Amino acid sequence: MTLTTRPPRPPATEAPDSSPALGQTDPHQRPARAGLTERFATLLAPVTGRDLGPLARRRRRTGWVAFIALAGPNIALLLMFVYRPLLQSLYLSTLQWNLGSSVARFVGLGNYVEWFTAPSTRQVLTTTGIFTVATVGGALVLGLGLALLLNRPLPGRDIARTVAFAPYVLSGLAVGILWLFIFDPRYGLLSVVLGWFSVASPQWYTDPPWPLVMIVVVYLWKNLGYVTLIYLAGMQAIPQDLRDAAALDGASPARTLRSIVLPLLAPTTFFLLVTMILSSLQSFDIIQGMTKGGPVGSTTTLMYQIYQEGFVNGRAGYASAGATVLFLLLLAVTGLQMRFVERKVHYA
DSSP states (O other), X not given: OOOOOOOOOOOOOOOOOOSOOTTOOOTTTHHHHHHHHHHHHHHTHHHHOOXXXXXXXXXXXXXXXXXXXXXXXXXXXXXXXXXXXXXXXXXXXXXXXXXXXXXXXXXXXXXXXXXXXXXXXXXXXXXXXXXXXXXXXXXXXXXXHHHHHHTSXXXXXXXXXXXXXXXXXXXXXXHHHHXXXXXXXXXXXXXXXXXXXXXXXXXXXXXXXXXXXXXXXXXXXXXXXXXHHHHHHHHHTSOHHHHHHHHHTTOOHHHHIXXXXXXXXXXXXXXXXXXXXXXXXXXXXXXHHHTTTOSTTTTOOHHXXXXXXXXXXXXXXXXXXXXXXXXXXXXXXXXXXXXXXXXXXXXX
């Protein structure tokens, strides 16, 4: 038997690595990367301030033209009808000036000192606080309950939603005058209904605190549809899978509401809390249509006092001081809500 040996194999040589070395770029990909880098640099040119040539300057001019065309009218309207009157009100609050008078005297902080030391200020602030807490709290609770009801598959649900929202679009002055006939102690509809249960109708117009209660009821009736609509939108954004999973786990409807629905409605509640407080503090039309701040100032809120002092008594400087206090109050309430309340809001 003859043994044969194979010749030794030459050492294997590694194929040349086609990948670029560290720090080098592939010449085949260089144009694409260069184009991408140039595109990003062009987009960031308004921020970095780099001059990238005629194309970048043209895009920058186009962006500024689009910004001015779209945002310019809104900014101009805000400056004209919001910030200009605000600054003018701040200036008028330092003057002793009556409407129609050609003479104004600079008094500095005199109007503010008079406002804070006036005997009626405490009553006005108390009435404003009670009205705000009652209307905001009542609207959130009743609106949530009505939204839960209208979110169920009930017959005539769409019609009920329309009817619930309709009062919100009505004029507050017209709503107030209409409800005066309902609250009439002798001939009103509410007096007739209370008579069925042998209950005498309160003197809604003259005996405190019934005038303030009457104002709160009408305000809730008018704005309840808005709160219900916003809560309905928030509920319909909640995935149905979460409720189905809770039902499979044996959770009761009350537990599902407490553990799933209400936490997921936290952003909606926060939005409503901010908007309703601002709206309540600026409420005027219903008070003007029903009580005109009476009797004996029992329904005079801070907003209505500003109207009375400025347009009824003609004390424009004193009214501007009250308006500045209201502005600072709104700013402080909104800031506190953004600072503390929003911490407990979880956004999906």
